[in-house]
Amino acid sequence: MRAIYPRAEAALLAVARHDFVAGEDIAPSITGHSIPRQETVHHLLGLMPEIAPDQVVMHVGGGSGYLAAVLGQLAHRVIYVDRNPVLVEAARQRFFRSGMHNIDVFEADAGQGVPLDEPCDLVLCTTFLPSPNPLVTNLREGGSLVCLEGRAGPVPSVAMYRRKGGLLERVKTLGWVDFNRNAGQILIDLGLINETDLAKARDEAAVKNERVLDVLRRSLNMEETELYRSLAQQRGLAFSDSEDVLNHLDAELFRRFSRTFLDLSRMIPVREEDSTLTVVTDDPDARTDQLERLTPRHRIVCVLVTPTDFRRIWSALDLTVKGSRFVAEQAAKPGAEAAPDSPGKDLFGQDINKHISPYLVSVYEAILLDAVGERASDIHIEQYEDRVRIRLRVDGDLHDLPQYQLSAREIRGVINVIKLRAELNIAEHRLPQGGRSRLQLGDTTYDLRIQTQPSLHGENAIIRLLPQTGRAMTIDELGMSPAVGARYQRLLDNPAGLVLVVGPTGSGKSTTLYAGLQTLADDGRRKVITVEDPIEYSIDNIQQTRVRAEIGFSFADAMRAFVREDPDVILVGEIRDQETALEAIRASQTGHVVLSTLHCNDAVDSLQRLYDLGIHPNSIAGELLAVIAQRLAKRICPHCRKPATPDPGILAEVFPDGPPAGFRCFEGEGCEKCNGRGTHGRVAIVEYMEVDADIRNAISSQPPVGELRWRALDGGLVTMRDSALDHVIEGLIPLSELPRILPRERMAPEIRGGRRSNR
Numbered sequence: 001m002r003a004i005y006p007r008a009e010a011a012l013l014a015v016a017r018h019d020f021v022a023g024e025d026i027a028p029s030i031t032g033h034s035i036p037r038q039e040t041v042h043h044l045l046g047l048m049p050e051i052a053p054d055q056v057v058m059h060v061g062g063g064s065g066y067l068a069a070v071l072g073q074l075a076h077r078v079i080y081v082d083r084n085p086v087l088v089e090a091a092r093q094r095f096f097r098s099g100m101h102n103i104d105v106f107e108a109d110a111g112q113g114v115p116l117d118e119p120c121d122l123v124l125c126t127t128f129l130p131s132p133n134p135l136v137t138n139l140r141e142g143g144s145l146v147c148l149e150g151r152a153g154p155v156p157s158v159a160m161y162r163r164k165g166g167l168l169e170r171v172k173t174l175g176w177v178d179f180n181r182n183a184g185q186i187l188i189d190l191g192l193i194n195e196t197d198l199a200k201a202r203d204e205a206a207v208k209n210e211r212v213l214d215v216l217r218r219s220l221n222m223e224e225t226e227l228y229r230s231l232a233q234q235r236g237l238a239f240s241d242s243e244d245v246l247n248h249l250d251a252e253l254f255r256r257f258s259r260t261f262l263d264l265s266r267m268i269p270v271r272e273e274d275s276t277l278t279v280v281t282d283d284p285d286a287r288t289d290q291l292e293r294l295t296p297r298h299r300i301v302c303v304l305v306t307p308t309d310f311r312r313i314w315s316a317l318d319l320t321v322k323g324s325r326f327v328a329e330q331a332a333k334p335g336a337e338a339a340p341d342s343p344g345k346d347l348f349g350q351d352i353n354k355h356i357s358p359y360l361v362s363v364y365e366a367i368l369l370d371a372v373g374e375r376a377s378d379i380h381i382e383q384y385e386d387r388v389r390i391r392l393r394v395d396g397d398l399h400d401l402p403q404y405q406l407s408a409r410e411i412r413g414v415i416n417v418i419k420l421r422a423e424l425n426i427a428e429h430r431l432p433q434g435g436r437s438r439l440q441l442g443d444t445t446y447d448l449r450i451q452t453q454p455s456l457h458g459e460n461a462i463i464r465l466l467p468q469t470g471r472a473m474t475i476d477e478l479g480m481s482p483a484v485g486a487r488y489q490r491l492l493d494n495p496a497g498l499v500l501v502v503g504p505t506g507s508g509k510s511t512t513l514y515a516g517l518q519t520l521a522d523d524g525r526r527k528v529i530t531v532e533d534p535i536e537y538s539i540d541n542i543q544q545t546r547v548r549a550e551i552g553f554s555f556a557d558a559m560r561a562f563v564r565e566d567p568d569v570i571l572v573g574e575i576r577d578q579e580t581a582l583e584a585i586r587a588s589q590t591g592h593v594v595l596s597t598l599h600c601n602d603a604v605d606s607l608q609r610l611y612d613l614g615i616h617p618n619s620i621a622g623e624l625l626a627v628i629a630q631r632l633a634k635r636i637c638p639h640c641r642k643p644a645t646p647d648p649g650i651l652a653e654v655f656p657d658g659p660p661a662g663f664r665c666f667e668g669e670g671c672e673k674c675n676g677r678g679t680h681g682r683v684a685i686v687e688y689m690e691v692d693a694d695i696r697n698a699i700s701s702q703p704p705v706g707e708l709r710w711r712a713l714d715g716g717l718v719t720m721r722d723s724a725l726d727h728v729i730e731g732l733i734p735l736s737e738l739p740r741i742l743p744r745e746r747m748a749p750e751i752r753g754g755r756r757s758n759r
Contacts, residue, residue, distance in 0.1 A: 004046040007053075011073035012042060020066035020094055021189040034063025034087065035189055036126070036179055041067055044126075047158055047174040048146050051075050051122060058120045058138055060110040060147075061127030065091035068103055071124070078103045081114055113137055122146070126179070132161060132168060139163040146174065155180075183213045183284045186234045192220055213284070214307070224306040225673075231284040232304040242309035242373060243675065245270055245280055246316055246403065254317040257294075267291060267302075268313055276301055282310035308373050308441070315366035316403065319359070360413040363406070364421075367414075368439055370401055371465055372446065374675075378465070381418075383411060383458035395634045395679050396506075408458065415452065415459050422450040429459055436534065444468075449534070468538050473515045474522070479635070479683035481726055484718060487690060488628065491593075492516050492569070497625035498588045500575075502598045502606045508632045508684050509597040510536050513571060516595060517542055526568035531558035533573050547573070559583035563590055572596040581613045588623040601743075603627040603689035603717065604709045607699060621691075621699040629687040629720065631741040633733040637674035641666050646735050653747040654725070654738060666731040683732055685741055688718040713750055721746055 021035050036044070044067075051057060051074040059068045062080040064087065072078045072095075080095075080103055082088050088107040095103045108114045111129050119140035125132065125147035132147050139145060145161040145168060155178045161168040181189065184198045193201075193216060201215040208215075217227055225241070232239035253269045262268060266283040277298040279291065288300045305313065367390060371379050376392035383389075388411045391398045406414070419426045422435030432453050439446040449464040475485050491499050501509045514537050520528050521541040533547035533555070545558055555572055556579040562570050563586075574597050575581045588594045600609045606627050610620050644667035651659055668678025689712050691699070698711045713719070721742055727733045738747065 004042060005050055007074060008042075008045040008051075011070050012038060012045075014073050015066065015069045017066050019098065020064040020069060020091075034061070035181070036067055037181060037185065040177060040179055041070055043175075044124075044158070044177055045070075047177070048124065049122065049144055049160075055121040056118060058114070058116070058123045060114075060123065060125040060129075060135070062091060062105075063087055063126075065094050065103075067124075067126065069095065069098065069100055072100050072103045075122075076102065079106060079114075079116060079120065080104065081106045081108055081110055083107065083109045110135060119143065128156075136163055136166070136168050141166075144171075148177075149173070180285075181234070183231055184216070186231060186284070187216060187220075190230065190234070211283075224308060228282075228284070228304055228306045235284050235304070237284070237302055237304045240280070240303050240305055240309075241672070242305065242312045245303070245305065245309070245313055249313070249317055251317055261290075265290065266310070268310070268317065270303075270313065270317075272298070275299055278303060280305050280310065280313060282307040308369070312366070312369045312373055315362060315369055319362050319366050360410065360417050363404070363410070363414050364417045367401070367404065368446075368448075368463075368465075369441075371463075372439075372441055374399070375681075376465060379461075379463040381411065381415065381461040381463075383408065383455065383460060385457050395677070395682050396632060397634075412458060415461050418450060418461050418463070419452065422448070424450070424452065430454055439465075447536075466536055473511060474518050475515045478512060478515050479727075479732065480686055481723060484686055484688045484723070487626070487688065488512075488516065489519065491626055492520060494593055494625060496588050496591045496593060496623075498584060498594045498596070498623045499625050500596055500598055500606055500627045502600045502603065502609075502627060502629045503631060504599065504601070506632070507630055508682070509630065510573075512628060512630060512684060512686075513595050513597065514539065517569075517571060520569060527566060528569045528571070529562050529565060529567045530571035531555055531562070531573060532571070555580040556583045559587055563587050563592065567592060569593045569595065574598070575613070578614045581610060581615050585615060585619050585623050589619075601629070602720070603629040603687050604705060604712055605629075607708060608705050611702065617700050617702045621696040624691050624699070626688065626690045629689075630684045631720065632682040633685050633724065633727065633737040633741050634679035635681045635683045635732055636666055636734055637668040637671060637678055637680040639673040639680075640669040640671035640678065641731055642669050644734065650735055650738060650747075653744070654721075654735075656748050663729070665728050665735040667734045667736075679734075683727065685720055685724045685727065685733075686718070687720040687723065690716070692716075709750075719746070719750060721749070 017038050051071065053074070053076060055075045056077045056079070057071050057075040058079040058081060059071055060081045062068045062082040065080060068078050068080040068091070080091060082091070085107055088105060092105045095105065106114060110125065111134060113134040116138055120138050121140060121143050123135050123138055123143070123145045125135065125145070128148055132145055135145055141163055143163050145163070146158060147161070148156045149159045155176045157176050158174045160171045160174050162171055163169075184193075184201070187193045188195065188198065197216070197219065198212075201212050201219065204210075205212045205215045217224065220227070229239050248271050250269070250271055253272055257269060266286050267279045267281045267288070269277060269279050271278040275298055277295055278301045279288070280303045282305055284304060286302065288302060292300055367379060367381075371392050374392050374394050376394050378393040380391040380393070380398065381388075382391070388404070388406045388408065390401045390404050392401060416426045419433070421437040424433045424435045432451065435450045437448045437450065439448055445468045447466040447468050449466065451462045453460045453462070475489055478485065480488065501512050503509050517528055517530070517539055520526055521539055524541065528542050530542060530544045531547060532544065535544050535546050538544065547553060547555060547558065555574070555576070559570065559572060559580070560583060570587055570592050572580060572584055572594065575584060584594050584596055598606050598609050600606050606629070607620065611617065644665050646659075646663070646665050668674060670676040670678045674680040689695070692715055695712060695715050698708055724733070724738055724741060728735050728738070
């Protein structure tokens with residue numbers, strides 16, 4: 001580092017930079033020029049003329065006030081100027097707290113000139129101005145102006161001017177000053193990490209061959225979008241998501257550059273307009289120097305995206321390039337329109353998978369990336385007579401992916417790729433097949449459940465994505481009401497008994513059971529064993545076993561083995577038949593808490609389902625602790641929630657006698673956080689029936705389902721309607737979700753012991 005004069009060294013030591021960068025009042029508004037690093041200030045002081053103790057100095061673009069505070073140690077008077085009112089007020093308070101009374105603060109646009117009561121010996125401008133000429137009035141004759149020049153390039157040059165005869169005369173270029181802070185320094189300035197955290201992250205990144213920022217994001221447990229949006233603001237970069245970028249891609253521009261160069265520099269050229277080249281990057285510290293040398297006639301505009309979006313954009317462009325090549329190759333081949341049901345080997349005995357194009361593999365990977373980026377739970381790949389349709393299920397609804405315009409031949413190839421990854425028979429097109437594979441994306445592994453289904457026009461594929469994090473939701477995170485959540489927690493503490501979670505396929509039954517298991521795993525005092533088909537989520541500290549029908553290992557077989565392994569809690573993935581139901585009852589009778597699921601519509605229907613499986617009513621009455629029936633409703637996006645006017649039709653169904661006074665509901669307006677949908681994620685709407693003495697007596701007598709229902713209502717059944725209305729009033733779900741989760745006869749208040757209950 002270049003040496004500077006002793007008074008400047010002392011000034012740097014006298015001012016603690018941390019005092020000017022920490023705190024919420026300054027962090028959201030700062031950029032590199034506003035909070036220069038100590039090394040940057042040191043370098044700048046070495047370039048500038050030496051500041052005498054009796055001089056008056058003005059600093060334009062004062063930002064956080066750190067550089068002005070250092071200048072205050074050198075000069076008689078310092079005039080701080082910035083046009084951002086938030087920064088100005090924060091700097092004023094910091095100067096006052098630090099006892100720096102020789103610094104005067106001005107909120108002004110220096111491009112229009114700054115009215116001062118005396119001229120300055122030196123003006124330092126660390127922000128870009130269209131012209132330095134307006135500052136001439138603030139200089140005494142012979143005074144110096146030091147300012148930034150040249151926006152091109154990541155490191156601006158610094159020039160010196162002098163006032164001579166009322167005009168500015170350029171003296172020379174002093175050198176170059178790098179105001180940039182890397183991502184680690186920005187996170188320190190934001191108060192999210194300290195130097196020790198950064199050093200540990202660098203060590204871990206070196207060992208695991210990862211980027212430091214990826215390690216820091218994991219340790220901070222921040223969402224990608226939240227972190228990268230903050231970094232973009234701090235670096236003065238635009239931030240975008242893949243949806244916006246994908247609409248303006250230029251594949252020809254992508255072909256123009258070396259893939260190796262783009263991969264190493266972490267940049268993708270996406271748009272060229274006049275003399276501007278727009279590139280996206282997932283590296284906040286990306287340097288555009290080399291790209292500028294490759295395209296000297298262009299001004300480079302850098303846009304920051306998340307690593308997931310960067311990969312999606314790369315895949316989309318890669319697909320376009322490979323797709324053009326694939327079409328050309330296929331058109332050149334004789335017999336390009338081969339029959340869809342051709343065998344697994346060609347006439348020469350060669351495996352078909354040998355001829356699968358890398359382009360088709362890229363298509364499949366791009367679809368998976370889109371699904372992860374959209375938070376989809378399922379992917380549907382469907383063939384019709386003259387078109388292919390690819391859809392994602394997000395928050396319970398299906399949405400098309402229109403960017404994939406694939407031919408029938410291409411989609412057959414993609415389905416072959418899916419089959420190969422799931423180790424299915426690619427020669428079998430007549431029967432449904434099921435399998436699984438895995439996707440590693442960043443630090444998250446996804447378990448992919450694959451199902452293929454023959455149809456009139458070709459095979460369809462359905463893929464379920466299950467993130468494997470080693471943890472499931474806890475009971476608190478499920479979104480149940482506090483009262484029901486507390487009751488569920490209490491059920492797990494019972495010494496023995498049967499707990500059922502019921503509902504249709506895709507209603508979140510397994511998620512609710514796993515939340516209970518996660519609570520037990522965190523507690524660690526009880527042994528938990530599960531038997532599942534398949535194992536949907538891997539949970540640390542839980543012993544999980546998979547059903548193996550091909551070797552005769554069923555749910556019932558597992559239950560008989562489990563009771564001899566000293567468990568406290570047993571989870572049975574699903575009660576499908578009488579044998580499994582009997583073993584579940586027997587396990588609860590021998591002193592175990594048994595958790596399981598049933599496919600039925602509500603809590604009382606589960607009793608009829610157990611009757612139908614041949615379980616004796618007294619056994620059910622003696623062992624059943626509670627039944628939780630549930631559906632999933634779309635959760636209102638918390639970032640764009642607003643009061644809503646209730647739909648009169650739904651309101652009339654829910655409250656036949658009129659809504660209660662003060663009834664309110666909410667909806668999502670749609671924002672960038674929820675992709676304009678107004679909803680983000682889903683929440684469980686539950687019906688909770690706890691079995692007390694009266695309900696046990698009713699179960700033993702096996703009355704009609706209708707009578708069981710009203711006895712349960714009188715016994716304190718928490719209905720799904722009640723739970724849903726609680727969530728509507730709290731602003732968790734929109735009123736429009738009620739018809740989707742409640743049958744028509746359950747929309748209105750139910751009869752309880754002959755009396756209608758209205759909320």
